[in-house]
Amino acid sequence: MTTPTASPRGGKPVGVRDSRGYRVFTWVNGTLLLLICCVMLYPFVTLLAQSFSSSGAIKAGMVNAWPVEFNIDTYRAVGQNEMFWRNYRNTVVYTVVGTTIAMVLTTLFAFVLSKKHLRGRTVLIWIAVFTMFFNGGLIPNYVLISTLGMKNTMWALVLPGAISVFNLLVMKSFFENLPTELEEAAQIDGLGWFGIFGRIVLPLSKAVIATMILFYSVAIWNDWFPAFLYLDKQELFPVTLFLRNLVAGASSTASEGAAASGSTTAAISANIQSVTMILTIIPILCVYPFVQRYFVSGVMLGSVKG
Known part of the structure; x- marks a missing residue:
């Protein structure tokens, strides 16, 4: 045997x-x-x-999973649109700056909340959780942003939502699961809290940090409503607001054109919308494979309390 x-x-x-x-x-x-x-x-x-299909094929409903009457004319037209690329650049800047600010604030706050000996820790946690269920409302937020002079600036988009309470609680739980012996040994060696955080905690938190970067960057990249509220200048728009205006304008124009003469405006609009959507989601598709291996482990480690 x-x-x-x-x-x-x-x-x-x-x-x-x-x-x-x-x-x-x-x-x-x-x-x-x-x-x-x-x-x-x-x-x-x-x-x-x-x-990659022709406008006529889209209008006829012939396009499913394979291009019909292949062409790249719409890609050329969108590629020559200066405002589209300016808004695209704005989105990249907003995403990078917003994600950086959010990660710094969330990581520091979560590390502080993970210390059970901190006085007032429970109060701080409840204050954070309270904001998950209640907020000031749309009009008070608009008045506040305008009063602070942040309207028509990047800060109106990246500062109000800088800390996601869900991400904060996940990171807090992750930090609580780290061995306290490592921090005690670092304190014996003379490291302060900033040294412990930078040299001990952060290197051990790559999985949850990568996951939170993915969460924040995707949320900021796809968000258009704050820009719709707080930005009046088209040159400051993110590409998602450009796309939203394109879809809204195309829908109204297509309905008017169809009622008047049955033109192909709807088909042309659908073609332009498809190209713009594809170009908009490409960066997220390119970034995700690099953080995917951290995604599952980061969420699981931060959501299970040992």
């Missing part, structure tokens, strides 16, 4: 076979996940196909 030995590559032990039920479960689970993945990818694939 042979004794199962560990696999040299870290897999299951040699000589141990999966049960029939487990194999069936694995097959069914893989099939369901593949179907869900296809359903989720279908809208994006259709959008990509429309961006």
Whole structure:
């Protein structure tokens, strides 16, 4: 009788076979996940196909998952739109600055709240949690931003939502799970709290930091409503507000044109919208693979309290 030995590559032990039920479960689970993945990818694939299709094919409803009458004329037209690229650059700047500010404030605040010996810690936590359920309202916020002189500035977009309470609580829980022995050893070696935070805590928090960067950057990149409220100058708009105005303007123009003469305005608008959407989401698609490996571990480590 042979004794199962560990696999040299870290897999299951040699000589141990999966049960029939487990194999069936694995097959069914893989099939369901593949179907869900296809359903989720279908809208994006259709959008990509429309961006490379002719206006007539889009109007006729012929475009599904593959381009019809392939062309790149709309990409050329959008690429020559100076305002689109200016708004695109604004979005990059807003995202980088906003994510940096949010990460600095959230990380420092979460580290402070993770210290159970801190006086008033419970009060600070409840103050933060309170803002998850209650806020000042749209009009008071608008009046406050205007009074502070932040209207028509970048700060109206990046400062009011600089700290997400959900992200704050996840990071706080993560910091609480770090071994306290490391901090005690650092204190014996003469490190202060800033030294402990910079040399001990941050290097051990790459997973949760990468996850929070992803959360903040995606939220800021996709957000258009604060810009719609606080920005009046078109040259300050983020690209998402440019896209929103394009969709809103195209919808009204298309309905008027269809009622008047049945023109192809709706098809042309759909083509331009598809190209603009594709160009807008490309940066997020490029960034995600680099932080994806930290994503699951960062959320799990910060959401499970040991």
